[in-house]
Amino acid sequence: MAEFDHDSGGMPSNGSVETTTAATVFIKIKSIPRVAYARDLRLKEGDIILANDGKLLGQDINEFGELCDQAKDSEQALLLTICRGDVVFDLLVAERLGVELDICDIESSSAAASLFSKHHVGPKDHYCNYEALRDIHRHVVLYDTKYSSVATIAPPIWLMQHRAWEPLVAVSAAYATAFAVHWAVFIITSLLIAVYFHRIQFRLIRNYSLFTEHYFWHVCAARNTAEAQIICRHLDPKCIFDYSHVGPPATSTVEPEPTQQSS
Numbered sequence: 001m002a003e004f005d006h007d008s009g010g011m012p013s014n015g016s017v018e019t020t021t022a023a024t025v026f027i028k029i030k031s032i033p034r035v036a037y038a039r040d041l042r043l044k045e046g047d048i049i050l051a052n053d054g055k056l057l058g059q060d061i062n063e064f065g066e067l068c069d070q071a072k073d074s075e076q077a078l079l080l081t082i083c084r085g086d087v088v089f090d091l092l093v094a095e096r097l098g099v100e101l102d103i104c105d106i107e108s109s110s111a112a113a114s115l116f117s118k119h120h121v122g123p124k125d126h127y128c129n130y131e132a133l134r135d136i137h138r139h140v141v142l143y144d145t146k147y148s149s150v151a152t153i154a155p156p157i158w159l160m161q162h163r164a165w166e167p168l169v170a171v172s173a174a175y176a177t178a179f180a181v182h183w184a185v186f187i188i189t190s191l192l193i194a195v196y197f198h199r200i201q202f203r204l205i206r207n208y209s210l211f212t213e214h215y216f217w218h219v220c221a222a223r224n225t226a227e228a229q230i231i232c233r234h235l236d237p238k239c240i241f242d243y244s245h246v247g248p249p250a251t252s253t254v255e256p257e258p259t260q261q262s263s
Contacts, residue, residue, distance in 0.1 A: 024056065024058070024109055024110070024113045025058065025059040025103060025104060025106060025109045026048050026049060026050055026056075026057065026058065026059060026083075026104045026109045026112060026113075027048070027049050027057070027058075027059055027060075027061055027064060027101050027102065027103060027104060028046060028047060028048045028049065028101065028102055028103075028104040028108075029043060029044070029045050029046065029047045029049075029097070029099050029100075029101060029102075030045065030099070030100045030101060030102035031045055031099065031100045032044075032045055032098075032099045032100075033098060033099070035098075036097065036098035036099055037093075037095055037096065037097050037098045038097040038098055038099045040219075041091060041093065041097070041219045042216065042217065042218050042219045043082070043091075043097065043099070044084065046084070047082050047083070047084050048082065048083040048084075048104055048108065048109070048112045049064065049080060049081075049082060049101075050080075050081040050082065050083050050088070050112055050113075050116050051080070051081040051116065051121070052067060052078050052079065052080055052081075053078070053079045053121065053124055054079075054081070054121035056116075059103050059104075061101045061103075064101070065096060068093065068095055068096040068097065069095075069096065071093065071094055071095065072094060072095040072096070075094075077092040077093055077094040077124075078092070078093045078094075079091075079092055079121065079124040079127060079221060080092075080093050081116065081119065081121065083112040083115055083116065084235070086115065086234075087231070087234045087235055088112075088115045088116060088118075088119045089220045089221075089231045089234075090121065090127060090220065090221040090222070091129065091219065091220055091221050092124075092127060092128070092129045092221045122223060126223045127221040127222060127223055128144050128145060128146040128221065128222075129144070129145045129146075129219055129220070129221050130142055130143065130144050130145070130219070130220055130221070130222055130225070130228040131143060131145060131202070131206065131216070131218075131219050132217050132218040132219070132220075132228070132232050133206070133209040133210070133214035133215060133216055133217055134214060134215060134217040134218075134236070134239060135212070135213050135214045135215065136213070137240075138236065138238050138239045138240055138249075139214070139239075139240050139241075139242075140214075140217070140232055140239045140240065140241050141205075141209045141212075141214045141242075142225060142228055142229060142232065142241060143162060143202055143205050143206075144202070144225070144228075145201075145202045147201060148201060151197045151198065151201050152194050152195075152197055152198040153194070155171055155193055155194065155197045156168055156171055156172060156175075158197070159171065162205050162208075163242065164204070164205060164208045166208070166211070167204065167208055171193060174189055174193065175189065175190065175193075178190075218231075218232060218235060220232075225245060226245035226246070229241055229244065229245050229246045230245075230246055233246045233249070237249055237250060
């Protein structure tokens with residue numbers, strides 16, 4: 001499990017400030033409908049919801065629902081801390097998850113509380129959600145979902161940053177064709193492309209990753225790419241990245257490759 005808080009402004013989670021005991025009981029996801037916000041966030045049945053903004057939530061399901069409603073009304077996402085197995089990670093949630101919740105048993109709650117006591121949460125405004133798409137060879141495409149002005153001002157540079165080569169060729173061809181027709185057509189084309197990239201941003205990278213046979217795997221909140229890679233590596237010790245901040249995966253164990261349906 002990772003301890004991420006390297007900022008001096010970061011704060012330890014309540015597990016480090018408050019005494020978590022075996023009597024601490026949390027809520028967990030019991031079931032997820034086919035259409036639900038939780039599916040968009042790649043949450044799973046059995047995930048335990050530990051805290052909001054570093055503060056323990058406990059077992060009040062109604063209170064959690066009200067917090068989600070407040071987040072939607074105020075347009076201020078919750079920074080939830082989730083426990084999945086032995087891994088604790090954060091996630092920005094903007095509305096109700098649309099799932100059936102249940103009370104976690106004392107044993108699982110105690111184990112999750114122990115993991116939470118070692119987890120650190122920084123200021124919420126330092127976080128953004130990262131989406132990870134993985135192929136059958138465990139290669140992971142990881143990108144943040146926050147707005148980037150570079151995508152609007154200079155789409156080709158933004159595409160190069162994300163190594164989206166086919167869209168880059170298409171956009172470059174559109175620029176070249178428009179310029180060959182007339183300079184006014186080139187300006188109009190540039191403006192239309194800028195507006196398009198302003199509106200879609202990370203969705204273009206997601207769709208391009210699907211085109212390259214990378215499948216939606218995980219979503220987490222982190223302060224930078226390195227932290228997001230750490231979380232992914234804990235969830236899948238064999239996953240690999242381009243420009244990795246966590247090094248190559250260990251080769252001491254051999255595990256089967258994930259299928260396209262793996263989530």
